[in-house]
Amino acid sequence: MRILLTGANGYVGRRLLPELLALGHEVICCVRDRNRLGLDQITLEKVTIWEVDFLHQINFNNLPKKIDVAYYLIHSMTSSTSNFDVMEVKSAQNFNLYMNKIGVEQVIYLSGIVNNPELSKHLQSRKNVEDILFEGNFNTTVLRAGIIVGSGSSSFEIIRDLCEKLPVMITPKWVLTKCQPIAIRDVIHYLTGILRKTEHYNKSYDIGGPNIITYKEMMLLYSKTRGIKLWIFTLPIMSPKLSSYWLYFVTATSYKLAVNLVDSMKMEVVCQNNNLQKALGIKPITYVDAIKLAFLKIEQNLVISSWKDSLVSSRFKENFSEFIQIPTYGCLKDHKIKSVTNIEQTLDNIWSIGGDKGWYYGNWMWKIRGLLDKLFGGVGLRRGRTHPTHLDNGDALDFWRVLVANREEKRLLLYAEMRLPGEAWLEFRIDRENKLHQIATFRPKGLLGRLYWYSLVPFHFFIFGGMIRNITK
Structure with missing residues (x-):
């Protein structure tokens, strides 16, 4: 079967891709920037990559033809914009034009649970996309999931941050909202199980795990599973703004993302139409088992994808590749x-480099810089890194983004996503004479940018000098 996979470098897309290949399908990976698609050479040889941005008009002369099924996994809620709902509508409309043009048989969309009469901006946007896809001249199947739990998922990592860092929490009443978490592996089972099943064409289904619990219970169960003592005291207030700041400072999420997440957490996300589970013969695992499985993957360094590596945690507004040329x-x-x-x-x-390993010199200074970045609305250091020793183009690395990770060429290029009065790159490169070049480049914006750089020159002398010495030991 010939399958188009949009969002191939996103959290779900990167996990779905190997499953589709294992089932023997021909997959066309649809991405905005091929440089961010961190696939190994064996996988690259098995797939076709199509670079396209559905936010813009499509050149129909260059698009892939004869697609049987398309997965629509495009979401635009990022750290860099607040009008994601407008972007998601535009993207879905352009996608519809393309699907209508080539005559695809089925489109599968992973949405959110939208059963409440009043929806948050985030969930309403998901519903708007559903409506647009159902208007297309093709068969649409919508799977609606709430909280997705897995190694590297945003929900799992936020709960992990909260429970591991705060033994005592005073929380607003939205933590008593009910939800129905589902393991990422079960989401993948649904996504592959629904392929070309004609009886499920032009229908939508809620998918969830066997547990209906509150967010408070989610945190308590997490702590119990991890052997952590946790006390949660709930206040009878909603305080969305305070809650957003709370999530922002304690977890790796950005403030804009925290605002939208808290807004959605006030809504119950419990399955109503869940008969697909029986039809496909899927037996979802429990929330506790999903936590255990996530940590098993983390301990084995087998985390396939992380939400932090997608641009949802990024401040990029422009094309990723435009920053590779220093x-x-x-x-x-x-x-x-x-x-x-x-x-x-x-x-x-x-x-x-980075993450738990640190930056080889003056880690306390890097931590202070990360804290200051958080205070001024940046990403801070809490994103860490997905894998302790492996890097791909597009990975998040503390408050940097990996632009180039080419071990064969002995080159690593990072771009700063911290708050700066300018732009910054950090490059490591070993030349043919076996000399390591460590180059920090800063393009200042105005006088403030220049004052910022020169005020840090004394610190750079020690930090960068110590870093290159320790790296080459």
């Missing part, structure tokens, strides 16, 4: 060079 005009640089005696060990050190 500018030279009007830039300030700190360029350090050191001879390398053990190339493989040095590359291992470079590819392990």
Whole structure:
């Protein structure tokens, strides 16, 4: 079967792709930027990559033809914009035009549970996309999921941050809202199980796990599973703004994302139409088992995808690839060079930078910079990294974004997503003479940017000097 997979580098898309390939399907990965599709060489040889942005008009002359089934996994709720609902409508409309043009048989859309008469902006946007897809000249199947639990999922990581960092919580009453969490593996089972099942064409289904619990119970069950003591005291107030700040400062999410998440958490997301489970023979695992499975993957370093690596946690507004070419005009640089005696060990050190490993020198200063970034609305250091020793293009790395991770060329290029009066790049590159080049590039915006750079020069002397020494040990 010939399948178009949109959102192929998103959290769900990256997990769905290997399952589709294992089932023997021909997959066309639909992405906005092929440089962010961090696939291994074996997988790359099995798929076709189509670079397209459905927010813009499509060139119908260059689009893939003869698609049997298309997965629509495009969501626009990011850290960089608040008008995601407008973007999602536009994207769905352009996608519809394309699907109508090629005559696809089935479109499968992963939506949210939208049973409340009054929906949050986030869930209303999901419903709007559903309505647009159902207007298309093709068969649509909508799967509506609430909280998705899995290693690297946003819901799991937020709960993990809260429970691991706060032994005592004073919470607003939205933590008493009911939800029906579902394991990511069961979501994938539904997405693959519904393929070309004609009896489910032009229908929507709620999908969830066997447990209907409150957010408070989710946190308590998480803590019990992890052997952590947790006390939660609930106040009879909603306080959405305070709750958003609370999530923002304690977890890895951005403030804009926190606002939308809290807005949705006031709505019950409990399945009503759940007969698809029996029809497909799926037996969803419990919430506790989903937590255990997530940690098993984390402990084995088998986290396939993380929400932090998708641009939902990014401040990028422009095309990702536009930043790969480091500018030279009007830039300030700190360029350090050191001879390398053990190339493989040095590359291992470079590819392990950040996260729990730290930055090889002055970690306390990096932490202070991360805290300041959070205070001024940035991403901070809490995103960490998905894998301790492996990096792909597009990965989040603390308050950096990986632009190029090419071990064969001995080059790692990072772009700063912290709040700055300018733009910053950090590059590690080993040349043919076995010398490591560590280059910090800053393109300031106005006088403030220049004052910022020169005020940090004394710190750079110690931080960057110590970093290159320890990396090459």
